[in-house]
Amino acid sequence: MVKGKVWTLKTKFDGKVQKSNFALVEEEVSDTLKDGEYLTEALHWTVDPYMRTSELGRVEPGQCMPGEQIAKVIASKNSNHPVGSIVRVYAGWRTHTILSNEPSPRVIKMPEMGDLPLSLALGTMGMPGMTAYFGFLEICQPKEGETVLVNGAAGAVGSLVGQIAKIKGCKVVGCAGTDAKCKWLKELGFDEVFNYKKVDLSEALKAAAPDGFDCFFDNIGADFTATALKHMKTFGRVSICGQISAYNNKEPPKGDYPFMFILGKQLKIEGFIVMRWLQRWAEGEKAMAQWIKEGKIKYKETIYKGIEKMPEAFTGLFDGANTGKAIISA
Ligand SMILES: NC(=O)c1ccc[n+]([C@@H]2O[C@H](COP(=O)([O-])OP(=O)(O)OC[C@H]3O[C@@H](n4cnc5c(N)ncnc54)[C@H](OP(=O)(O)O)[C@@H]3O)[C@@H](O)[C@H]2O)c1
Structure with a gap:
């Protein structure tokens, strides 16, 4: 025994x-x-x-x-x-x-x-890494020169999404809940970072990307999402990855529903569960291992x-x- x-x-x-x-x-x-x-x-x-x-x-x-x-x-x-x-x-x-x-x-x-x-x-080489790799690349389809927003950016998934966006030649805006986390995001190569607890979110998004965002990778949900959607460019792509701000809620969040913006801006918004790509994880793992070796992913x-x-x-x-x-x- x-x-x-x-x-x-x-x-x-x-x-x-x-x-x-x-x-x-x-x-x-x-x-x-x-x-x-x-x-x-x-x-x-x-x-x-x-x-x-x-x-x-x-x-x-x-x-x-x-x-x-x-x-x-x-x-x-x-x-x-x-x-x-x-x-x-x-x-x-x-x-x-x-x-x-x-x-x-x-x-x-x-x-x-x-x-x-x-x-x-x-x-990085596991479920969170595959979430970043497939959930961002497959749903947001980022192109060189585009502007990407990622929240929860200093977390397991978000920190990888931002770095993958940089590898793809995008401008990356990230936010996290402490100044120390924001400092680390700058070290990772994020172009613009802010501590979402210290700013007016809409003003911070406008300052970071005056022309708006092509891609938004959402880890947080609720009010953050409703505000960020208003800063999307026409034909923007949104990957709904997580809703962590609502997981502890006893009631579903109530707020400013963004459906008119989604319609008006013709946004493509898709939720996903990473297991959708389980048969392709080896491809994501190989890419992550290579990027770590090359120093492109930290x-x-x-x-x-x-x-x-x-x-x-x-x-x-x-x-x-x-x-x-x-x-x-x-
Ligand atoms: N769709 C899928 O298949 C899939 C797979 C994996 C993960 N996910 C989702 O992806 C998201 C990130 O997961 P992870 O593993 O990378 O977690 P994580 O980001 O490593 O850890 C959670 C972070 O979220 C932030 N946070 C917590 N409560 C918050 C709130 N109320 N408002 C704003 N930020 C809050 C905190 O960072 P700050 O200090 O910055 O606030 C915290 O450190 C989660 O929503 C998770 O459910 C989805």
Whole structure:
């Protein structure tokens, strides 16, 4: 038997995520394996905003919090997964997992990492990276010389969208919630940055792009979106990636609905879920690895030490406490 730890949902989320929503429980995991089984121990976990929303239908109190992890095989009766090999698996907030060739919990093929840190398979080379790569390139279809707006720009997804836009020859405007994050965005090559907590949003957008935006990659939603849509150029393209400003709301946001602007400006607005391109992730992973090697994509991770820190890392997503990708390492 191996002693494992699991973070379960203790109480349903009600408004803002609290550390008290979670309970850390110990479990005994058998290391007596059947043929085809292998036992993994997590090395890195991720916390992502969707874990707040997926709770609505999928996780009940007492169940393990969902999510991917990078784990090492520590015992095996499966020749495809020998001891010491690494897997990326949707096993949730737990230390130890017994896996088999059965597709549950879901093993997600590891990207070719070369000598890159394994944790990047949860960030730049993982789901957030693929969100930036496909969600921006496929939906916004950016062209050289165009002006791109990205909010949540110092986050896991936003920081990559801005850099990809620069690679594509665009002018990039980004915003984040602290001056330190804005400084980092300048270091990444963003052309215009502002701290959205300190400005009048409409004035800041007008100053950054007097002629308006061709592309808008939206991580935040609600009031920000309604305001930003008014600054789009005719035939602009908008990728609706996330609505993090509304995830903790008890009621749907009420506000200034922008449908007349969408019509008048003939905007193309599309929502997406990154798994739409799962069959093409290898293409995105290859591009990211190449851009990292060439120094065109830089990444930052906010690393928490130990599974005990998972709720802190998670609530940090909604407090703006993390820069770049939030990772929890064993
Ligand atoms: N469609 C998909 O398939 C897909 C996949 C992945 C992620 N997403 C979405 O993409 C967005 C970004 O995800 P991520 O993983 O990159 O998270 P992240 O940006 O690394 O972390 C969240 C950041 O959002 C900002 N934020 C939090 N609450 C806010 C609020 N009320 N108003 C404005 N900003 C707020 C904070 O930054 P500041 O300090 O700047 O406020 C915080 O650091 C999320 O909405 C997520 O749900 C969608």
